[in-house]
Amino acid sequence: MPDNFVQTIDLRKTYNMGETEVHALDGLDLSIPSGSFTVIMGPSGSGKSTLLYLVGGLDWPTSGEIHVDGLEIGRMDENALADYRRNKVGFIFQSFNLIANMSAEANVAFPLRFAGIKKKDRVVRSEELMEKVGLRDRIGHRPTELSGGQQQRVAVARALVNDPPLILADEPTGNLDTASGVAIMSMLDELRKMGKTVLVASHDLRMLNYATHRIYLMDGRMVDEQQYLESISIS
Amino acid sequence: MRIVDLLSLIADNLKRRKGRVALTAIGVIIGTAAVVTLISLGAGLQESATSQLWGINDLxxxxxxxxxxxxxxxxxxxxxxxxxxxxxxxxxxxxxxxxxxxxxxxxxxxxxxxxxxxxxxxxxxxxxxxxxxxxxxxxxxxxxxxxxxxxxxxxxxxxxxxxxxxxxxxxxxxxxxxxxxxxxxxxxxxxxxxxxxxxxxxxxxxxxxxxxxxxxxxxxxxxxxxxxxxxxxxxxxxxxxxxxxxxxxxxxxxxxxxxxxxxxxxxxxxxxxxxxxxTPQSQVQSINSFFTIMQVVFGGVGAIALLVAAIGIANTMAMAILERTREIGIMKAIGATNNNILSIFLGEAAGIGFLGGVGGFLLGWAICGLINLLAGSYLASQSGGGTTLATSIPVWLPLFSIVFATIVGLISGLYPALSAATMVPVDALKYE
Known part of the structure; x- marks a missing residue:
C-alpha cells in the first residue's frame, strides 16, 4: 500500500448556480496516509462533503487530480468508477441511506449482489457483519423498525461487506444521540485499528478524540487549526 | 451481477408496489386481450370461410x-x-x-x-x-x-x-x-x-x-x-x-x-x-390473403389499446424513478454500474408487460370462449344446429401475445430506465 493512500493535486469543483459560480473546492492539495483516521472539520458549505464524494468516486472534479491507492479516479469513466466504488470504498452517510423495503441483513448484503456473489455466500457474509456490529438479533428487521444508532450500525456493516480498504463517512453522527454517536465513533476507530483508512467529514468535535490526522476546510480551501478555531469562535 | 439475482431483485421490486404494478398491468391486459380476441376472430372467420369453399378436399x-x-x-x-x-x-x-x-x-x-x-x-x-x-x-x-x-x-x-x-x-x-x-x-x-x-x-x-x-x-x-x-x-x-x-x-x-x-x-x-x-387453391389463396390483411387490421386496432398501455408503463416507470432517485444513488454508491441500473428498471418495465401479456392472453382466451358460446347458441337458435366456430386462437398467438406485451413493456421502460442509469450518483443521493 502506498504511504499516501489518498492524494489530491490542485483539486477543484465548481458548481454553476445560475449566473454565479460556486467554488466548492478551490485548489485543494492534500495527502492522507494509509491506515489513518482523518477527520475533515469545517463549517457547512466548506466543501467537506464535496471532497468526500469526489474521493468516493460519486462525482467528477472540475479540474485537478485524485489518486486513491495508486489509481487516478478523477478521469475514470462511469464503469471503472462503479468498479472502484464496489471494491475500494465503503460509504457511511449522515442519513444512513438504507433501502426501506429491505431487511437489515438484505441491506448489508445488497452490495454483494452487484459484485456477483452467490446468495449462500452473501448470507454468511452479512450475518457475520451483523454479528460484528452487535445486531445479530435484528437481522430480519426493516430499517424503520430500528433506532437511528442501529440503522447507522447496519450502514457500517454494509460499508464493510466488500472489505474495502477505504471507509468514507459523511457526518456519521449527525443524526444520532450522544451515546449512539460515541458507539459509531469507536466502531470507526476499530476499523482504523484493523488497518483501514478512515476519512470522516464532521463538525462533531468529539470525533477529534479518535483522529490521527485532521484537515480543516473553509470555503473550499485548507486552513490551519488556528484559523479554523478563530472562524468558529467569531461565529 | 448474476442473472438470477437480477431477476429476483426485479421480482422483489415489483412485489413491493403491487397496487401500482397491477393498475399498470391492467392497461396491458386490456390491450393484449383486444389483440388476442380480434386476431382469433379474424382467424375463426377465415377458417369458416375456407371450410365452406367448394371442393376443399380437391386442393x-x-x-x-x-x-x-x-x-x-x-x-x-x-x-x-x-x-x-x-x-x-x-x-x-x-x-x-x-x-x-x-x-x-x-x-x-x-x-x-x-x-x-x-x-x-x-x-x-x-x-x-x-x-x-x-x-x-x-x-x-x-x-x-x-x-x-x-x-x-x-x-x-x-x-x-x-x-x-x-x-x-x-x-x-x-x-x-x-x-x-x-x-x-x-x-x-x-x-x-x-x-x-x-x-x-x-x-x-x-x-x-x-x-x-x-x-x-x-x-x-x-x-x-x-x-x-x-x-x-x-x-x-x-x-x-x-x-x-x-x-x-x-x-x-x-x-x-x-x-x-x-x-x-x-x-x-x-x-x-x-x-x-x-384451381380452388387460387381461390383459397386469395381468401387467405384477404383474411391475413383483416387480421393485421384487427391486430392493429388492438395494438392501439396496447399503445395506450405502453404510455401507462412509461408513466409508471418515470414516476417510480422519481420516487426512487435516492435508491438509485445508493445502488451506485455501493457499486452498481449504469448497466445494472438499466437492467433493473428495464426488467421491471418488461415484467409489467409480461404480467399484462399473460393476463391479457388469458382474458382474450376467455372472451373468445364466451364469443364461441354466445355465437354458437345464437346460431343454433337461428338455424337449428350445424354452427361453425366463431373464433379460433392460432397456435402461435399465446407465445406471440406474451412476448409482444413484454417487448412493449421493455420499449416503454427504455427512456425512464436510461435516465435512471445515467444519473450522476451524487445528484441522485442528494435528491429529496
Missing part, C-alpha cells in the same frame, strides 16, 4: 377447359373454330407428361338434350362420361350403392339429381310430390337430336341406377355418370358419324397433381399453354 385438382382467344382489342372480328385451343388426346398426353401431374381425367358430356322418366315423373339432366371405370378414382364417394360405372346400361347419379324430378301433370294446389329414391330404380332415358330438316330423332335407353354419390358441393352433384365408351358411342350417334376428338377436343379435363403445393404452378403452366385452368 390438388386443376380443372382445364379449352382456351378461347382473348377478345379484348379485337374490334368486330370474330374468332373461328381454329382459334380455339382444344383439349385433344395429344394435349392430354402432354398434360400427363408434365412433372407434378399424377393423372389426367377426361370429362365428356353427351352432346344433346335428354328426357328422363321414372314412373309419372320427368327430369332433365346431363350425361357425363369420364375415362375411369371407378369414380372413386376422381375423389368422389358413394352415398348408396357403388361408384363403378363400367357396367352395361348402368348409371351413377349425383346427389342433387333427385331434385330435378317433377310431375308434368301437377296442377296448382296439388301437394308437392315427394322426391324419388333413385337407388336401384331403372330410368327411362330418351336422347333427342334435331336433324337439319327440323325433325327430331329419339333414342331410348333403360338405365339402372347402381349408385348415388355423396354430396361434393361441386359439379359432380348435378351429373349422371355413365360408362366412358357408351358416352363416346352416343356422341357418334348424335353427330351421325364417328367423332374425331383429335379435331373436336374433349369438353374438359381434370389434372390431378401429386401434391397441393405444385397446383398453383401447374395451373399457371397450363394457362400459359393457352388453356383455361381453374
Amino acid at each position: 390438388s385438382n386443376v380443372e382445364v377447359y379449352p382456351g378461347y382467344p382473348d377478345m379484348m382489342g379485337m374490334g368486330m372480328q370474330t374468332f373461328t373454330e381454329d382459334d380455339i385451343k382444344k383439349i385433344t388426346p395429344d394435349v392430354v398426353a402432354q398434360f400427363e407428361s408434365m412433372p407434378g401431374v399424377q393423372r389426367v381425367i377426361i370429362k365428356q358430356r353427351v352432346n344433346t338434350g335428354i328426357e328422363i322418366r321414372l314412373d309419372k315423373l320427368m327430369a332433365w339432366g346431363s350425361i357425363m362420361g369420364v375415362n375411369l371405370d371407378d369414380l372413386a378414382d376422381m375423389g368422389v364417394q358413394a352415398n348408396q350403392g357403388i361408384t363403378d360405372v363400367s357396367g352395361k346400361n348402368t348409371v351413377v347419379v349425383g346427389s342433387w339429381i333427385k331434385n330435378n324430378f317433377y310431375d308434368p301433370n301437377q296442377r296448382p294446389g296439388d301437394e308437392p310430390l315427394e322426391l324419388p329414391e333413385l337407388m336401384g330404380q331403372t330410368l327411362k332415358v330418351d336422347f333427342v337430336k334435331w336433324n337439319s330438316d327440323g325433325t327430331e330423332t329419339r333414342k331410348s335407353m333403360r338405365l339402372e341406377v347402381v349408385g348415388v354419390l355423396a354430396e361434393t358441393r361441386g359439379e359432380a352433384d348435378y351429373n349422371i355418370y355413365m360408362d366412358w365408351d357408351e358416352v363416346l358411342k352416343l356422341n357418334d350417334w348424335v353427330a351421325g358419324r364417328r367423332v374425331d376428338y383429335n379435331k373436336q377436343g374433349y369438353d374438359n379435363v381434370t389434372v390431378k397433381a401429386t401434391s397441393p403445393e405444385v397446383v398453383i404452378d401447374l395451373a399457371q403452366q397450363i394457362t400459359d399453354m393457352g388453356f383455361q385452368a381453374y
Whole structure:
C-alpha cells in the first residue's frame, strides 16, 4: 500500500448556480496516509462533503487530480468508477441511506449482489457483519423498525461487506444521540485499528478524540487549526 | 451481477408496489386481450370461410377447359373454330407428361338434350362420361350403392339429381310430390337430336341406377355418370358419324397433381399453354390473403389499446424513478454500474408487460370462449344446429401475445430506465 493512500493535486469543483459560480473546492492539495483516521472539520458549505464524494468516486472534479491507492479516479469513466466504488470504498452517510423495503441483513448484503456473489455466500457474509456490529438479533428487521444508532450500525456493516480498504463517512453522527454517536465513533476507530483508512467529514468535535490526522476546510480551501478555531469562535 | 439475482431483485421490486404494478398491468391486459380476441376472430372467420369453399378436399385438382382467344382489342372480328385451343388426346398426353401431374381425367358430356322418366315423373339432366371405370378414382364417394360405372346400361347419379324430378301433370294446389329414391330404380332415358330438316330423332335407353354419390358441393352433384365408351358411342350417334376428338377436343379435363403445393404452378403452366385452368387453391389463396390483411387490421386496432398501455408503463416507470432517485444513488454508491441500473428498471418495465401479456392472453382466451358460446347458441337458435366456430386462437398467438406485451413493456421502460442509469450518483443521493 502506498504511504499516501489518498492524494489530491490542485483539486477543484465548481458548481454553476445560475449566473454565479460556486467554488466548492478551490485548489485543494492534500495527502492522507494509509491506515489513518482523518477527520475533515469545517463549517457547512466548506466543501467537506464535496471532497468526500469526489474521493468516493460519486462525482467528477472540475479540474485537478485524485489518486486513491495508486489509481487516478478523477478521469475514470462511469464503469471503472462503479468498479472502484464496489471494491475500494465503503460509504457511511449522515442519513444512513438504507433501502426501506429491505431487511437489515438484505441491506448489508445488497452490495454483494452487484459484485456477483452467490446468495449462500452473501448470507454468511452479512450475518457475520451483523454479528460484528452487535445486531445479530435484528437481522430480519426493516430499517424503520430500528433506532437511528442501529440503522447507522447496519450502514457500517454494509460499508464493510466488500472489505474495502477505504471507509468514507459523511457526518456519521449527525443524526444520532450522544451515546449512539460515541458507539459509531469507536466502531470507526476499530476499523482504523484493523488497518483501514478512515476519512470522516464532521463538525462533531468529539470525533477529534479518535483522529490521527485532521484537515480543516473553509470555503473550499485548507486552513490551519488556528484559523479554523478563530472562524468558529467569531461565529 | 448474476442473472438470477437480477431477476429476483426485479421480482422483489415489483412485489413491493403491487397496487401500482397491477393498475399498470391492467392497461396491458386490456390491450393484449383486444389483440388476442380480434386476431382469433379474424382467424375463426377465415377458417369458416375456407371450410365452406367448394371442393376443399380437391386442393390438388386443376380443372382445364379449352382456351378461347382473348377478345379484348379485337374490334368486330370474330374468332373461328381454329382459334380455339382444344383439349385433344395429344394435349392430354402432354398434360400427363408434365412433372407434378399424377393423372389426367377426361370429362365428356353427351352432346344433346335428354328426357328422363321414372314412373309419372320427368327430369332433365346431363350425361357425363369420364375415362375411369371407378369414380372413386376422381375423389368422389358413394352415398348408396357403388361408384363403378363400367357396367352395361348402368348409371351413377349425383346427389342433387333427385331434385330435378317433377310431375308434368301437377296442377296448382296439388301437394308437392315427394322426391324419388333413385337407388336401384331403372330410368327411362330418351336422347333427342334435331336433324337439319327440323325433325327430331329419339333414342331410348333403360338405365339402372347402381349408385348415388355423396354430396361434393361441386359439379359432380348435378351429373349422371355413365360408362366412358357408351358416352363416346352416343356422341357418334348424335353427330351421325364417328367423332374425331383429335379435331373436336374433349369438353374438359381434370389434372390431378401429386401434391397441393405444385397446383398453383401447374395451373399457371397450363394457362400459359393457352388453356383455361381453374384451381380452388387460387381461390383459397386469395381468401387467405384477404383474411391475413383483416387480421393485421384487427391486430392493429388492438395494438392501439396496447399503445395506450405502453404510455401507462412509461408513466409508471418515470414516476417510480422519481420516487426512487435516492435508491438509485445508493445502488451506485455501493457499486452498481449504469448497466445494472438499466437492467433493473428495464426488467421491471418488461415484467409489467409480461404480467399484462399473460393476463391479457388469458382474458382474450376467455372472451373468445364466451364469443364461441354466445355465437354458437345464437346460431343454433337461428338455424337449428350445424354452427361453425366463431373464433379460433392460432397456435402461435399465446407465445406471440406474451412476448409482444413484454417487448412493449421493455420499449416503454427504455427512456425512464436510461435516465435512471445515467444519473450522476451524487445528484441522485442528494435528491429529496
